[in-house]
Amino acid sequence: MKIFNTLTMTKQEFVPIEPGKVRMYVCGPTVYNLIHIGNARPMIVFDTFRRYLEHKGYEVNYVSNFTDVDDKIIRAAAAEGVTAEEIAARYIAECKKDMAAMNVKPATTHPQATKEIDGMVAMISGLIESGHAYVRNGTVYFATRSFAEYGELSHKNLDDLRSGFRELKVSGEEEKEDPLDFVLWKPKKEGEPFWNSPWSEGRPGWHIECSVMAKRYLGDTIDIHAGGEDLIFPHHENEIAQSTCANGVPFAHYWMHNAFLNIDNRKMSKSLGNFFTVRDISKKYDLQVLRLFMLSAHYRSPLNFSAELMEAAKTSLERIRTAADHLRDVAENGADGPLDDAARKILEEARAFVPAFDGKMDDDCNTADALAVVFDLVRFANINVTDSAPKKLARGLLDVLTGLGDILGLIVLPKKETLDEDIEKQIEARQEARKARNFALADEIRDRLKAQGIELLDTREGVKWRRI
Ligand code: AMP
Numbered sequence: 001m002k003i004f005n006t007l008t009m010t011k012q013e014f015v016p017i018e019p020g021k022v023r024m025y026v027c028g029p030t031v032y033n034l035i036h037i038g039n040a041r042p043m044i045v046f047d048t049f050r051r052y053l054e055h056k057g058y059e060v061n062y063v064s065n066f067t068d069v070d071d072k073i074i075r076a077a078a079a080e081g082v083t084a085e086e087i088a089a090r091y092i093a094e095c096k097k098d099m100a101a102m103n104v105k106p107a108t109t110h111p112q113a114t115k116e117i118d119g120m121v122a123m124i125s126g127l128i129e130s131g132h133a134y135v136r137n138g139t140v141y142f143a144t145r146s147f148a149e150y151g152e153l154s155h156k157n158l159d160d161l162r163s164g165f166r167e168l169k170v171s172g173e174e175e176k177e178d179p180l181d182f183v184l185w186k187p188k189k190e191g192e193p194f195w196n197s198p199w200s201e202g203r204p205g206w207h208i209e210c211s212v213m214a215k216r217y218l219g220d221t222i223d224i225h226a227g228g229e230d231l232i233f234p235h236h237e238n239e240i241a242q243s244t245c246a247n248g249v250p251f252a253h254y255w256m257h258n259a260f261l262n263i264d265n266r267k268m269s270k271s272l273g274n275f276f277t278v279r280d281i282s283k284k285y286d287l288q289v290l291r292l293f294m295l296s297a298h299y300r301s302p303l304n305f306s307a308e309l310m311e312a313a314k315t316s317l318e319r320i321r322t323a324a325d326h327l328r329d330v331a332e333n334g335a336d337g338p339l340d341d342a343a344r345k346i347l348e349e350a351r352a353f354v355p356a357f358d359g360k361m362d363d364d365c366n367t368a369d370a371l372a373v374v375f376d377l378v379r380f381a382n383i384n385v386t387d388s389a390p391k392k393l394a395r396g397l398l399d400v401l402t403g404l405g406d407i408l409g410l411i412v413l414p415k416k417e418t419l420d421e422d423i424e425k426q427i428e429a430r431q432e433a434r435k436a437r438n439f440a441l442a443d444e445i446r447d448r449l450k451a452q453g454i455e456l457l458d459t460r461e462g463v464k465w466r467r468i
């Protein structure tokens with residue numbers, strides 16, 4: 001399996017530190033608001049990659065943090081007159097709801113920055129002792145020049161960076177020894193949440209949080225570190241500097257970065273007003289549609305969000321689900337008995353879609369091409385499994401299709417919904433009316449159900465319904 005590694009800018013064969021195990025860290029959201037669909041992109045693509053690693057038999061220790069102390073959280077709290085803790089707790093809970101609705105598996109651990117302060121104080125102390133950090137008036141800075149490899153991930157040259165920064169001195173940071181130095185710990189301002197430390201009552205910088213949480217839950221060296229491409233510089237570059245200097249060993253072997261999600265071909269931003277939360281989308285679509293939409297592009301390609309593409313994703317999901325539904329029907333009502341040679345051959349061919357799918361995913365998690373294999377399988381199933389096909393054949397193909405769906409986190413067979421009692425009664429009444437050849441009444445009931453958002457379909461296997 002190959003992964004495109006931002007560190008080397010090449011696709012590299014994946015070799016884990018420990019055979020059969022993967023240690024993976026994904027930078028999580030800052031929780032001051034409902035997550036937007038841009039935040040959903042890394043969640044969905046790296047959850048899919050994790051599922052694929054598990055399908056290949058790896059045991060994955062998947063860690064994704066919540067940044068729960070930050071200027072934006074403090075501002076949101078002040079605006080509402082509540083504590084930062086309350087804001088963070090609320091939006092962590094909301095984020096978890098959105099993740100569940102997108103079928104993103106919970107991480108092995110979801111650490112929160114504010115619960116890891118001791119580890120941060122310890123790492124910062126170590127960096128000061130070893131000369132990689134220094135204190136100025138209660139603020140601790142990382143001495144970037146003390147780490148010779150700085151800039152390796154973002155492929156930036158230190159001198160260029162330094163001259164670029166010279167013009168941009170941030171007010172209040174004049175005491176820095178070098179414009180590239182960044183904050184590890186900063187003193188509180190009036191009314192802000194704070195923790196005790198040897199340097200000041202204050203709070204950690206954003207970058208140190210991830211270095212400490214990765215170390216605590218995954219170890220000094222990890223296999224894969226992932227996040228959106230905007231994090232490459234400075235966030236991930238700073239994480240590497242801190243962790244490597246603190247631990248004395250390389251930090252992460254593979255760095256994966258997803259490209260951005262745009263809306264109507266423009267960068268998604270709050271100020272432009274072209275901004276959707278996952279919750280907004282859930283009002284119009286099953287979030288499985290959003291998931292399929294995200295997977296329809298390679299994770300390193302920019303992806304444009306538009307109404308047309310979402311409609312296309314909806315149609316694609318329906319195509320998969322219709323095929324799965326049909327396979328389930330045949331698995332329940334098809335022909336009994338063992339498979340003949342022809343049926344066995346069809347099943348064998350269907351199973352060959354799995355290695356084809358794996359081949360696409362092995363190529364730097366190419367979900368777009370892997371999805372194309374799923375649609376090939378759907379076409380194959382539609383052609384080869386008729387209503388009267390053997391139950392065992394339909395069951396075999398359904399297992400292949402649901403298996404591939406699971407890897408992508410797509411639920412191809414949603415649980416059969418239980419209808420409200422009232423609706424069930426109406427369907428029964430319509431059946432009675434039809435039996436009594438009272439078609440006017442039967443049609444009336446059908447129309448009434450339609451008005452309630454339930455469409456009835458008369459099929460050979462009986463009456464079916466779906467929500468419209
Ligand atoms: P944040 O809450 O801004 O720290 O972002 C959480 C994660 O979402 C990070 O991995 C970001 O890179 C990612 N992210 C934010 N906006 C977008 C976007 N428009 N497209 C793709 N990823 C994004």
Ligand code: ZN
Nearest residue numbers: 027028210235
């Ligand atoms: Zn991070």
